Amino acid sequence: MAEIAHDAGYLRNRRLRDALLRHKALSRNGVSERLFGLLFSGLVYLQIWEDPDVDMEAMALGSGHRLVTIGSGGCNMLAYLSRAPRSIDVVDLNLHHIALNRLKLAAFRHLPSHADVVRLFGMDQVRSNSASFDLFLAAKLDAPTRAYWERRNLTGRRRIEIFDRNIYRSGLLGRFIAAGHLIARLHGVDMTELVKARSLREQRLFFDAHVAPLFDRPLIRWLTGRKSSLFGLGIPPQQYDELARSSDDRTMAPILRRRLEKLACHFPLSDNYFAWQAFARRYPAKHEGSLPTYLRPENYLAIRNHVDRVAVHHASFTELLSNKAARSVDRYVLLDAQDWMTDRQLNALWSEIDRTAAPGARVIFRTAAETSVIEGRVGEHVLHRWHYLGEQSRELNLRDRSAIYGGFHIYELRG
Structure with a gap:
């Protein structure tokens, strides 16, 4: 994140x-x-948990736009390419995510077909994926990225071999979801049963009968009362404290129940791959539901044709912007990074955003709690130049299928 x-x-x-x-x-x-x-010292996210369709609508993303975005799992960066922007700068301080973003770009550039890309990133138990890497991708990667995926673990397996099994059971988030399934099983609930629902009504019935009651169990209330229990969701101590303050009883269980309810009940399974990852730990088969935006067949050629417009940087957002010219960026995607920041860091970031923003620029970000984190913290001499699109922000937050955030926010540079 x-x-x-x-x-x-x-x-x-x-x-x-x-x-x-x-x-x-x-x-x-x-x-x-x-x-x-x-x-967070290793690979964390194989899939990004922000809805790219919401992002692109919020940005009114189109051809010619110059973006800067945090990389994370790389899914959204690729989805943005379907709109043919002029350029995308991807930043991340996690070298594991840098390697994953570069692998995903190389796959679109060098694998023979859309089906090969889907096998690599959208299907599990495809034993030939590492062989496809050797045949089509390894020689095309930069040296550090190739070395990363060819590095062997203590059992002698290369990292790339996680794609032969189920990559979404890897990484910190994958292990966190696995732990959640195990705890549910200990309480007699098989979370994978939800994806058998054939309608929103059946999804609601399963959630109300089996999932919601889990959050009243003493073990789960105790676990969710520990800050460290949610590190696997990408919730650092600062975010945890902000979330707890927004709860009526200052505990996390009711908040998590509401977020999981939205994920399970507010969108049909045929159009919510986030729910499939949370409950089935995989993407749906072709006849079961949709794939992520970047893996949909209608977007394949646009993404493949525009991968050369992406540059991936091992840098912070503020650092990258400090090296850009004034008025040179049209769109900024901050994910939830600002939830982590001190006032000093926020003001340094927004000073660079304000300097580099082209006319009509937009900034989008998410927050663990509902309210925008920059109001009252970023200096008024900067913020008065930006208009908060509150109504659209609230509408799109309701439509965000990932459902794990409290707020979605859009700021536009005043004319």
């Missing part, structure tokens, strides 16, 4: 230290922050 640590030495990296750490090492909050950073 945001700009995160990439190896066990992250505390020695000034940019990452500034992004993650606010408290002394031996304080309670300091220990929590460092544990979060340690857990």
Whole structure:
């Protein structure tokens, strides 16, 4: 979800230290922050958990636009290419995500067909995927990315071989979802049963009967009361505290129940691949429902034809913008990174956004809580130049199929 640590030495990296750490090492909050950073020292997201269709509508994305976006799992960056923007700069501080973004771009550029791309990123238990990597992609990758995917683990398997099994059971989020399924099983609930529902009504009936009651169980209330229990969702200590303050009883269980209810009940399974990942831990088969936007056949040629318009950078958002010319960016996608930031970091970021924004520029971002994090924190000398599109933000938040955020926000540079 945001700009995160990439190896066990992250505390020695000034940019990452500034992004993650606010408290002394031996304080309670300091220990929590460092544990979060340690857990985020590897591959976290194989799939990005922001709805790209909502993003593109919010940005009114079109040909000629110049974007800067956080990379994460790379799905949305590729979806944006279907609108033929002039350029996309992808930034991330996690080298694992950098390698994943570059692999996804190479797959669209060099695999023979759309079916091959879908087999690599949209299907599980395809034993030939690593062989396709060797045949079509390895020699085309830059040296660090190739070395990353060919590196062997303690069992002798290469990293690329996770694509021979189920990549969405890998990474920190994949393990978090697996833990959630295990806890539900311990309480007698098989979460995968939800994807057998044939209508919104059946989805609602399953959720109300089997899933919602789990959040009243003592074990789950105790677990969700621990900040570290939600690190796998990409919720750092700062976000957890903000979310807890928005709950009537200052506990997390009711908030998580409402978010999961939206994911399970507000959209048909035939059009919500996020629900498939959460409940079935895979994408639907062709006859069962939709694939992510970047894997849909109608978008394949547009993405393939425009992959050369993407540049992937191991850098922070603010750092990249500081090297850009004034009035040179049209669209900014911040994901939920601002939830992590101090006032100083927010103001540094928005100073660069304001400087680099072209006429009519738009900024979109999500927040764990409902309200925008920049109001009252970013200096008025900057914010008065930006118009908050509140009504459209609220409407699109309701339509965000990933359902895990409290708020979606759009700001537009005043004319």
